[in-house]
Amino acid sequence: MSKSVGRSVTRVDAREKATGRARYTDDLCGREALVVKICHSTIAHGFVKSIDTALAEAVPGVVKVLTCFEAPDVPFPTAGHPWSTDPSHQDVADRLLLNRHVRYYGDEVAAVIAEDEVAAAQGVRALKVEYEELPFVLDVQEAMADGAPQLHEEYKNNILGHSDVRRGDYEAARREPGLIKVEGWYDTPTVQHCHIENHGCFAYEEAGRMVVVSSTQIPHIVRRVVGQALGMPWGKVRIIKPYIGGGFGNKQDALYEPLCAWCSAQVGGRLVKLECSREETFASNRVRHAIRTHIISYVRPDGTLAARKFESFSNQGAYASHGHGVNAKGMNAFPQLYPCPNVECDSWTVYTNRPAAGAMRGYGIPQAMFAGESHIDDICRAVGMTPLEFRRKNLMPVGYVDGFSKNELYHDTFNQCMDKGIEAIDYLRKYEAYKNQTGPIRRGVGLAVFWYNTAVWPISLESSSCRMVLNQDGSLQFQTGETEIGQGCDTAYSQMVADAVGIPFEHVHVVSTQDTDVTPFGTGAYASRQTYIGGFSIMQTALALRERILNIAHEQTRMPVSNLDLVDGQIVRKSDGRVLKSLGDLATESLYSLEHSQHITAETTAQIKSNAYSFGCSFAEVEVDIPMCKVKLLRMVNVHDCGRLINPALAEAQVHGGMSMAIGYGLSEELKFDEKTGKPLNGNLLDYKLSTFMDHPTLEAAFVENPEPTSPYGTKALGEPPACSGAPAIRNAVLNATGVAIDCCPITPHVFYRKFCEAGLIEE
Amino acid sequence: MEKHQIQYQTVHFNLNGKDVEKTVDVRASLTDMLRNDYHTLSVKKGCEVGECGACNVLIDGETFNSCIYLAVWAEGKRIRTLEGLMGPEGELSDIQQAFIDEAAIQCGFCTPGFIMSAVELLESGREYTDEELRKLLSGHLCRCTGYENILRAVKKTMYRRLGKEMPTA
Numbered sequence: 061m062s063k064s065v066g067r068s069v070t071r072v073d074a075r076e077k078a079t080g081r082a083r084y085t086d087d088l089c090g091r092e093a094l095v096v097k098i099c100h101s102t103i104a105h106g107f108v109k110s111i112d113t114a115l116a117e118a119v120p121g122v123v124k125v126l127t128c129f130e131a132p133d134v135p136f137p138t139a140g141h142p143w144s145t146d147p148s149h150q151d152v153a154d155r156l157l158l159n160r161h162v163r164y165y166g167d168e169v170a171a172v173i174a175e176d177e178v179a180a181a182q183g184v185r186a187l188k189v190e191y192e193e194l195p196f197v198l199d200v201q202e203a204m205a206d207g208a209p210q211l212h213e214e215y216k217n218n219i220l221g222h223s224d225v226r227r228g229d230y231e232a233a234r235r236e237p238g239l240i241k242v243e244g245w246y247d248t249p250t251v252q253h254c255h256i257e258n259h260g261c262f263a264y265e266e267a268g269r270m271v272v273v274s275s276t277q278i279p280h281i282v283r284r285v286v287g288q289a290l291g292m293p294w295g296k297v298r299i300i301k302p303y304i305g306g307g308f309g310n311k312q313d314a315l316y317e318p319l320c321a322w323c324s325a326q327v328g329g330r331l332v333k334l335e336c337s338r339e340e341t342f343a344s345n346r347v348r349h350a351i352r353t354h355i356i357s358y359v360r361p362d363g364t365l366a367a368r369k370f371e372s373f374s375n376q377g378a379y380a381s382h383g384h385g386v387n388a389k390g391m392n393a394f395p396q397l398y399p400c401p402n403v404e405c406d407s408w409t410v411y412t413n414r415p416a417a418g419a420m421r422g423y424g425i426p427q428a429m430f431a432g433e434s435h436i437d438d439i440c441r442a443v444g445m446t447p448l449e450f451r452r453k454n455l456m457p458v459g460y461v462d463g464f465s466k467n468e469l470y471h472d473t474f475n476q477c478m479d480k481g482i483e484a485i486d487y488l489r490k491y492e493a494y495k496n497q498t499g500p501i502r503r504g505v506g507l508a509v510f511w512y513n514t515a516v517w518p519i520s521l522e523s524s525s526c527r528m529v530l531n532q533d534g535s536l537q538f539q540t541g542e543t544e545i546g547q548g549c550d551t552a553y554s555q556m557v558a559d560a561v562g563i564p565f566e567h568v569h570v571v572s573t574q575d576t577d578v579t580p581f582g583t584g585a586y587a588s589r590q591t592y593i594g595g596f597s598i599m600q601t602a603l604a605l606r607e608r609i610l611n612i613a614h615e616q617t618r619m620p621v622s623n624l625d626l627v628d629g630q631i632v633r634k635s636d637g638r639v640l641k642s643l644g645d646l647a648t649e650s651l652y653s654l655e656h657s658q659h660i661t662a663e664t665t666a667q668i669k670s671n672a673y674s675f676g677c678s679f680a681e682v683e684v685d686i687p688m689c690k691v692k693l694l695r696m697v698n699v700h701d702c703g704r705l706i707n708p709a710l711a712e713a714q715v716h717g718g719m720s721m722a723i724g725y726g727l728s729e730e731l732k733f734d735e736k737t738g739k740p741l742n743g744n745l746l747d748y749k750l751s752t753f754m755d756h757p758t759l760e761a762a763f764v765e766n767p768e769p770t771s772p773y774g775t776k777a778l779g780e781p782p783a784c785s786g787a788p789a790i791r792n793a794v795l796n797a798t799g800v801a802i803d804c805c806p807i808t809p810h811v812f813y814r815k816f817c818e819a820g821l822i823e824e
Numbered sequence: 825m826e827k828h829q830i831q832y833q834t835v836h837f838n839l840n841g842k843d844v845e846k847t848v849d850v851r852a853s854l855t856d857m858l859r860n861d862y863h864t865l866s867v868k869k870g871c872e873v874g875e876c877g878a879c880n881v882l883i884d885g886e887t888f889n890s891c892i893y894l895a896v897w898a899e900g901k902r903i904r905t906l907e908g909l910m911g912p913e914g915e916l917s918d919i920q921q922a923f924i925d926e927a928a929i930q931c932g933f934c935t936p937g938f939i940m941s942a943v944e945l946l947e948s949g950r951e952y953t954d955e956e957l958r959k960l961l962s963g964h965l966c967r968c969t970g971y972e973n974i975l976r977a978v979k980k981t982m983y984r985r986l987g988k989e990m991p992t993a
Contacts, residue, residue: 074924077932078916080866080906084933087865178851254967256870256878256933305868305933306967338871546931546968713927713973720970745875745965752971753962759972 063628064558064565065773068709071551072570073303073544082303085275089262089333094123096323096334097180098316099170099187100344101162104413104738105196105209108160108169112188116172119186121179124327127170131158131322136289139382140278140312140419142521142583149520152220152380154212157289157319162191163211163378164413165738166343173323173332196413196738200352200375203412211378211411218411220376221384225395228402233367239358242442246431247804249730250350250375252743253420254750257305258336259345263321265329266298270321273300277307277545278584279574282314289318290325297321301574307545308721309419310346312586313381342743346418347731349386349409350375353431363445363453365400372428374409374417381418384409385519390428393511396462397432398454413738415731419586421718421783425512426725430805433508433788438801446491447507447792448478455509465671467513471766473675474509477699480762481507481679484697490681494796500686503694504797508788509677514777515589515668522589522668525580526597528605530660532651534563534629534644536605539571540597541582542590547779548710549590555706556595556773560602562626563643580663588674588777591706592768596666599772605662609643612650612658617641670770674777676700678722678789684797686821689812691794693723697760698782704767704774711778715761718782724751726787727806749806837898839864840908848895854888855879857895858905866906866936870965877964880937881905887944887963906936909943918984919946922977930968938964942978951986954979 076082101108113125137151144150158168172183197203203211203218211218234241261274270292276282279301287294304311320334336345356369374387384407391407440450452475460469482488490505497503515522528538538557544550550570558565571579582594606626613631614621617640625632630639631646650658681695698715705711728749732741742748761782767774787805795801800819804811816822836845839862846861855872858864858881867890870878874892881890882904909917919942922928929935938961945952945960952960957978958971966974983990 068927070924071927071929073932074929075916077929077935078920078923078939079910080864080936082932083865084868086869091860254965255931256876256965256967257868257931258870304931305870306931308967335869338873338875546933548930709927713930713969716970716972717930717968718970721967744873745871746873750965750967752965753958753975756971759970 064555065706066704067555068707069551069555069565071548071710072554073550073572084257084303084305085260085262085273086335088273088302090331093262093331093333094173094175094327095177095180096320096332097172097184098168099172099184099189101165101167101169103162103191103193104165106162106191106193108162109190109192111170115186115188116183119179119183121175122172122183123175124173125170125183126158126323126326128158128160131156132291134289134291136285136318137380138285138314140281140584140586143284144520152383154380157322164415165740166415167378168319168344171319171323173327198412198414198733198735198738200373200410200412203410204408209413211413215411219408220380220411221409223384223388223391223407225391225403225405227395230367230369230402230404233402234358236366239360239366240442241356241358242435242439243356244435244438245803246353246434248351248427248430249806250414251348251725251729252342252731252748253308253310254745255306255308255310258338258341259311259315260333260335261317261320262331262333263324264331265324269296269298270325271298271300272317272321273302274317275304275311276301276317277311277543277586279543279576280541280581281583282317283576285314286318286321290322299576301543303572304545307585308421309423309586312419312584313346315345338745339743342731342748343415343740346381347377347415348420349417349424349427351387351390351427353427355431355435357435357439359439359443361443363443363450365398365454367402368400370394370405372407374407375414376409376411377414377416378411379416381416386419386424390424393425393428394432397456397511399456399460414733415740421721422780423587425510425780425784426722426787429508429510429784430788430791433785434791437792437795451478451509465513465518467671467673469673470769471701473701473764473766476764477676477701478507480764481677481697481699484760484762485679485681485695487679491796497797501683502686502797503681503683504793504795506680506789506791506793506796507677508785508792510675510781510784512588512674512777512781512784514587514592514672514674516587517669517671522593523665524582524593524597525663525665526601527580527663528601528661530605530647532644532648534642534647535567535569536561536563537569537571539579540594541574541579541584542594543574543585544572545585547585547714548707549594551710552591552706553594553598556598557602560599561605563629567629581665588779588781591778592672592771592776593668595771595773595775596668597664600666601662601664604664605660608660608662609646612660613646615656616646616649672768672770672776674702674781676781676785678785680786680789680793682790682793682797684794686798686816689809689816691727691807693727693757693790695757695760696723696786697762698786699762699764700778700781701764701766702778702781703771703776704765705763706773706775711763712761714778715782716759718780719759719786720751720756721783722786723756725805726790728755728808730806833896835896835899837900838902840904850896852895854881854890854893854895854898858890864905864907868933868936870933877937877941878934880940880964882940882944885944885947887941904940906939909939919943919977919981922981926973926977926980928969928973928977934964934966938974942981945978946982946985952982
């Protein structure tokens with residue numbers, strides 16, 4: 061049936077975006093909108109004692125000043141997770157619209173609504189906020205210590221979540237004679253998503269309901285959160301999501317939609333807009349969790365694993381957002397990736413006085429892979445094996461089944477991916493050649509694999525709905541609740557629809573915008589779920605639509621349904637292959653029939669109770685200038701097995717983007733904080749070192765296509781995986797080049813200086 | 825509080841081939857004027873301080889971040905935005921088509937600015953090395969593409985315009 065799936069068709073939105081006609085949130089906002097600006101706290105922890113609003117209210121153009129003293133005391137959750145009807149599985153509700161108890165530098169204290177941006181900004185500056193300051197804590201382990209400043213009363217020692225894994229008997233197993241102990245601590249940084257379109261939204265009342273147009277990945281979830289935050293029935297909230305300028309997980313959270321909606325409600329439902337500045341995006345949206353990981357491995361001289369211990373400490377920042385799920389996902393990858401009979405894992409997620417950490421491309425896996433894959437290369441040096449030998453020997457074997465998710469490794473994915481990468485980068489020869497270099501400039505090659513799983517079942521609900529509406533000309537519109545955020549799902553879905561219904565790709569029209577009033581339910585863009593999950597509802601709805609079409613074809617042609625098929629937009633008699641009529645003729649006749657008029661549509665919900673491993677690897681080649689403490693990335697290759705490729709060109713493009721993010725993670729990106737005040741030091745695109753055009757070598761993406769048996773299209777995760785293994789591959793290449801085992805990322809000149817001094821390669 | 829006395833000034837300029845004039849707040853940026861007064865919404869706001877390149881336009885043939893260029897400085901200038909590239913019948917320019925063909929577009933938010941910088945490079949008629957192209961385009965940030973396909977799109981168009989075969993590898 062495949063005519064469209066598997067082809068590199070052009071993105072369905074490419075022309076709109078190449079001409080500047082694609083409309084994003086701010087492009088759609090009426091010019092009469094009032095402007096909301098937020099007053100953010102200028103201390104990291106404390107209480108607002110008072111806010112003098114008199115001067116702000118006197119600013120010409122200021123319409124209203126709203127402070128934490130009048131905001132409703134209704135805590136709400138923000139994470140972009142499906143709601144759970146089981147209270148014990150619901151997200152932590154620790155967020156208020158505006159806060160008297162401020163918990164990070166940048167917390168929301170008040171909002172000024174004005175006729176224009178200038179007046180709103182002047183109003184914010186004119187507010188006099190008096191604080192009672194409290195001690196604050198930025199470090200994750202310090203925050204866990206007794207006596208540390210406490211952020212949320214009900215979470216003792218600031219521990220938001222803890223989970224563990226126990227297999228076999230670690231304590232007994234590590235006493236086996238002859239074992240080699242390898243121990244390491246690995247630190248990953250706070251980074252930000254840096255989608256080029258900042259989050260923004262606008263809200264207004266219409267017919268007694270609140271409408272919010274937002275740059276979000278999760279319109280149906282945001283609808284629920286706005287309802288919860290404002291105490292409104294969810295049916296009175298309508299969320300519209302137009303094109304968005306990237307999300308990467310930051311917009312997988314209710315950001316300022318609840319506050320914007322509340323502001324509108326406070327001015328009689330008038331149109332108000334709230335746009336984040338870039339600086340607010342860094343300080344007051346979400347960030348990636350900085351995670352500190354401690355790993356101990358006891359290894360036999362033959363390179364088998366006897367016992368392993370894993371501890372990860374995740375810096376949650378001030379509010380729960382996605383909370384412990386991120387760290388838990390990383391921890392759960394550990395015993396699966398290199399199975400070992402005796403394992404002890406513990407993960408803690410801890411509140412600190414930093415910006416709230418949430419979802420970000422990879423969801424805990426980039427952190428876990430930096431630690432885990434760095435540690436594997438440390439093991440290799442300790443036991444005298446090559447990184448490749450050790451991985452071939454110890455990686456998850458074919459046929460492995462995870463007891464919890466029931467995920468199975470059906471194919472020899474790791475070896476196939478590594479083989480492809482080895483060949484692409486000439487790894488074996490270079491690894492040997494680079495092993496024992498001397499001199500100031502040295503080269504190295506590094507390898508890292510990654511573990512990832514698709515979608516969120518069985519931790520959360522997986523559900524997707526799809527609607528198809530046939531037009532008189534035999535073309536159709538379809539919509540799902542899953543969102544286009546730049547990754548290309550509108551295109552991949554259109555390809556799936558064309559094949560599953562049996563019509564040409566050109567006859568498929570995707571409704572790109574989600575509007576919770578008309579779009580069927582779906583939870584949105586996250587967990588690299590959409591191609592996999594959406595595939596189920598698309599296939600199921602297409603089958604339902606086909607059944608209706610063929611029944612109507614039977615009515616119109618009197619041929620038995622069993623002898624009818626829909627192929628390439630034509631009703632075909634199977635027995636002789638004759639085209640009986642076009643789908644357009646059928647649809648027109650059906651709609652305008654004076655005997656039996658029918659509008660041919662279908663809509664179904666698919667619940668998905670499966671999940672799929674999606675694995676791959678990165679190879680990096682570097683040149684390290686030891687005296688200058690600099691590294692140049694010469695080459696980078698990513699190899700992925702994401703099942704069958706729906707659109708190879710878009711898949712390749714998506715891998716490039718993830719590799720770029722991994723390069724930034726490995727070498728340059730870190731949001732830094734002033735230890736004395738908790739203030740972000742580099743929350744702008746000049747001082748925060750996002751990779752630029754000049755920081756990349758040619759990015760090379762390759763694929764191994766093993767069809768995923770649980771997916772109707774043989775596909776699985778590709779959104780996040782490309783960001784997961786690049787940083788440790790770079791780190792391991794540096795190890796190959798210099799023999800120096802770096803213990804953190806980003807690997808900046810400061811890190812090199814510290815490590816090269818320790819190693820005696822340079823003098824302090 | 826006294827309301828600051830707002831000063832207005834009339835600017836005359838050419839926008840995408842058409843002579844126009846507008847009276848603007850002297851504090852307004854060119855981005856503000858183009859978006860709010862002319863609805864040229866391809867001009868995107870990503871940082872508003874000249875860091876990301878999303879608001880990039882051509883002013884007398886040279887690229888500028890319009891967010892840090894005052895509207896009143898447009899006086900007498902010839903300003904081109906992405907809207908000006910499309911022909912009267914909806915024909916796309918070669919560089920727009922190349923962005924489409926090379927899958928150089930994902931979320932699309934950085935795309936207009938990138939294309940306008942590419943136009944400047946292409947109109948120079950020069951042949952640039954990859955290194956030069958990377959440097960000349962490095963004023964734009966993109967989080968989706970890793971810049972890889974953008975480079976391909978610009979390079980292919982450059983060689984096509986020069987009438988030369990694109991070197992492989």
